[in-house]
Amino acid sequence: MLTDRLDLSRDELQSRSGWELKPEGACKGDVCIPLRSAVIGADGRVDITAFARQLGMPIVADEAHGLWALGPPSAGHVLARAEMPELTLSDFDGAPYDFATGRGRKVVMVAWASW
């Protein structure tokens, strides 16, 4: 997730990262991670540094361009569970394809590249 500031509204956080702040913690899909301390400041905005630290997400900066990127929560493995996460990508004409479309069939996802 990229950001050009380290405080975001809750809606901005959710639209950019998929993480929604709820009373039970930071939630994505049906997974919720409890937050040990508040990440929302007095102004109602999310302190991204505190949020990332609690979720174990690294933040890296490009100071010249005024940008930060949050990496995935570091954990044991890339896959925390075997359920296919929500994922929509586009075809070459820009038409979206939701991987949930494949339910009911066996799907082999194949990554390739021109390089």
Next chain:
Amino acid sequence: MWQALYEELAPAGLEIVTVALDTNVESARAPAEAAHATHPSLVDPEFRIVELFGITNVPFGMWIDERGIIVRPPESAPVPPPPDAPDRSAFLESLPEEQRRIIVGMTANAGDPTRYFAAVRDWVANGEASRFVLTPDEVVARSRPLPDAAARAAAHYELGQHLHLTGFGQDAVAHFQRAHELDPTNWSYQRQARALADPAWGTAYERDLFTEVGRVGPETWRPPLDL
């Protein structure tokens, strides 16, 4: 080759979804069109599946069952060679020793090139009973480890991609290189980054990719396929 496998197995319930890992979508358009795919043919310029699933090179495959459960995590997905593929042994013999060492290492884990397609056929025929179907715990355990360094690498790569796509290609190189230093065996990062480099920038990368593969470890190019 994937289209042929799709045509063979679609009547038995297989879907194939190909995803091009190309930051410049146009780079992948011609080869994608040449495949004449009748299955979904997607493009992932942001490398979302690299971060979500841990894809370190191409071609890589991942299996998802009818209920949306991943039953094999990303792994090398070798494609059977065409019947008229040339024998490369004389060519290999002609190479200097160091080059031969690297090429032999890069293909050391290839194994029988028909076995991945054979495993897909077995899954389609036998479903959950296929010996290639893994339990959820096995899927998680076999997926790539994600230490802090790899998570930081993903963040640097995202910054680099954004800078490249917004017209700051030379500024992106430092982030691409940092991603490589932090996660040297994720060749998706290096291969795409180097393909994006403009020759006008001069020597953006200290070593050529082949030499870099030799330095990191040629056998990391294709992780072992444990079927």
